[in-house]
Amino acid sequence: MRRLHVDLRSGLALVGTLLALLSIAFVVPIVTALLYGGEDLWVFVVSMVGTAGFGLLLRRLDPNPTPGAREAFFVVAFTWLFAAIFGALPYVLAGTGAIAHPVNALFESMSGFTTTGATVMETISVEEHSHAIMLWRQLTQWLGGMGIIVLAVAILSQLAVGGAQLMEAETPGPGVSKLTPHIAETARVLWLAYIGFTLVYIALLYGLHLTGYAPEMDAYNAIAHGFTTLPTGGFSPEADSMAAFSPAVQWLVIPFMFIAGVNFVLWWHMLAGDRTALLDDTEFRFYLGAVTAMTLVLAAVLAVTASDVGPETGLESSLRHAAFQVVSLTNSTGYASVDFDGWSGPAKALLLFVMFLGGSTGSTGGGIKMLRWLVILKSLRREVFTSIHPEAVRPVRMNGQVLDEDAIRGIYAFTLLYVAIFLVGILLLAVDTARIGYDIGTIDLVSASIATLGNIGPGFGVVGPMAGYGDFPESSKLLMILYMWIGRLELFPVLVLLTRAYWRS
Amino acid sequence: MRRLHVDLRSGLALVGTLLALLSIAFVVPIVTALLYGGEDLWVFVVSMVGTAGFGLLLRRLDPNPTPGAREAFFVVAFTWLFAAIFGALPYVLAGTGAIAHPVNALFESMSGFTTTGATVMETISVEEHSHAIMLWRQLTQWLGGMGIIVLAVAILSQLAVGGAQLMEAETPGPGVSKLTPHIAETARVLWLAYIGFTLVYIALLYGLHLTGYAPEMDAYNAIAHGFTTLPTGGFSPEADSMAAFSPAVQWLVIPFMFIAGVNFVLWWHMLAGDRTALLDDTEFRFYLGAVTAMTLVLAAVLAVTASDVGPETGLESSLRHAAFQVVSLTNSTGYASVDFDGWSGPAKALLLFVMFLGGSTGSTGGGIKMLRWLVILKSLRREVFTSIHPEAVRPVRMNGQVLDEDAIRGIYAFTLLYVAIFLVGILLLAVDTARIGYDIGTIDLVSASIATLGNIGPGFGVVGPMAGYGDFPESSKLLMILYMWIGRLELFPVLVLLTRAYWRS
């Protein structure tokens, strides 16, 4: 082991500790199973014991793990991978439906922990699957969201890859060389906001139910959707996603989806008393502006082609569905208020466009993200200027600060890598589906690549919001598991593990 | 005028000189009209006189124009714009079919001079339009190709935008501060190769006709297609493009399309006796490798789904259509050997993928181009490495030379700008088509954006190889005219003209 420059023992021990902590989460489906007649109770007990046991075993590799920045890549990548693997246990053990197959189970679990929300289930219903299984599926996204906030704010900023060092100035607490104390401190304050929003949201959803505005939104559904909105997850125990609920519910979901796409550090500043923290932030204004503008454009498009919207028509309906889908697909939530796959080509093209935007940095949203686009646009403006004045030195500023040129280069590299991986995804999925003669549309393949890499979930056609990824060959599913994993961890933590340099030099 | 920092007089005078030279090209349709009974003869005489007159008038602004690097942006952008405008005159004056409408005429003419090959014609036939008109349409692409070679090799490399300075080392002749002498020298040697290939190609096409392998490839068709292959243009006087011709013709077209996508500086080196110039060049090997690999992949996909290929089946047919479409859409030619819009979703997804590649730098091909992708891939590898070793200094090399970091940044910026403009194109086309209730598919919109920006021509659905852009609203057509123009000139020459800094500071 001495030839390795990575402290494997320390890293694996930390992964083990995190897995052992994760195993506590099985309490939720266990309680659920007890409430609903004990169905699948043993499944979760076994999963809990297995996860805790494996985690504690790993932990014994190093009783006092102190991983450094180098190990962070490894810890991040393997925590998500092991969480997905052990989170898939209940699906396999319960043995019900398509997700009993190991590849499908891993797909569904990775889709959960990465808050993607892509599904391979054939029947999404508490009739076919137990309440406990369906709630576990929701919970994986909420847990994934907790991890992402910490990853985005505390860890990636330390690794300074893909321009993430821009986040550094904004993180609460002093920067420290070892990751663990910094993570603990940051996690505590940001999780307060995350948990607070979740509780308020569940209460409001259930409030709509109690006041008669949401007959279908019972306590189970309120909790289930409470688990998948703040993490921009998008899983629903209803096959029709948010189309199964009343307009009142849909109007309530929109602002909470929006909240989930905001940098949680800003929420922390707001809660700490800085009332202008949101509007002072350039990225927030860009996010708000983009979502508002695209909503108005899509609403206009839907109003012109009223038949697209669904059973209802009229301005309210156009506006609601436009705002819902724009927010949902911009910040990678993936909920649907209507089967938007039935919309006109131009309306769907607008949705495809927003899929490339992504949430804010420091949010639970996936994708390229607002800050990166903003830096790219500012720096491209500079590039045009310097092509006229090659001698000019003109820094790029954000929130009044001059941006480091290395960070700009990191953002350029991240975005190009993202686009390249997206394009290669189209290529690989096309070849693999053709291999088994799977009849799939071109736009379906395009959307499947961006919807998995961007942790969005639904796309168009066979991967539309009321459909799923079940019919893809297993090799495609494995590729998309990789894509969800790579995309969620912002590419570099997984990619560096594939290099010799990481392990040997 | 003294407040301007751009020497407008000098620039416009040079544009005028080039327009006056362009007017000589009308001799070709005039001779054609005389050969075919004089139809539309007056149209071309008037166009020739008008173009020459306007050009000579502009030229009087400055009898001895000496534009510098600053004016080069202006000269390049306006030469193409004026060429498109005066090249549209014959369509309007002839008054036949859809292209008699000014917007359509400008679209068809810009599509010609930018070697895009997108068409708004309703009936592509020498029955509806005169032989002279149809040959002028072909000739605009050949003339555009001549301009592009000079633009790509001699001008853009001097402007050092979008990483074009990488070309500088390879250009024949010494670098000089004033553009004109350098252009003249470079143009001479590269045009020799361009004209030589065209003549050999026409001779071989007609040879196939004389030997009975290509009944439809008469002298008119051989010349017409000779005008649109080396410039990666893709216009054809046949509505069915290359599907109207025999397999023998298609097999001959493939290598000449491939040649058109190679850096013409390499052909110059080869003709000058350096027999290994091609294979010594990294970009050429990358181009050859990409096209070969994608051909094999697509042929396999087509062989699995044999019904896709068309009336014929079998290995030869799969391989021919695969090679044809891959070369044609990779380097932006846009010819079709079969209506590939009828192919399966996966097969079309492969074609969409190659549309993002582009030809080689210094070729007549459009798009992002091989060299940029190669530099991006090499530099992303470096980025992954330095994310592990932040202290490491590791230059990116190409053909054994260390690349300038500014050039790499320029390539990053170019490619991101390209992707951003492509995405915004989807958005704008979607809104504009929805406005008039045009029933168009999502993938049609996606492909229309890349096919015009990338100067490819055909895409999928309503813009498929056997269809066209005629049904778009005029506003969309104007947008796509802009996209063809911007894309062809490698973004910056047009974009800088839109900034205050170019004109005032």
Ligand SMILES: [K+]
């Ligand atoms: K999602």
Ligand SMILES: [K+]
């Ligand atoms: K073309």
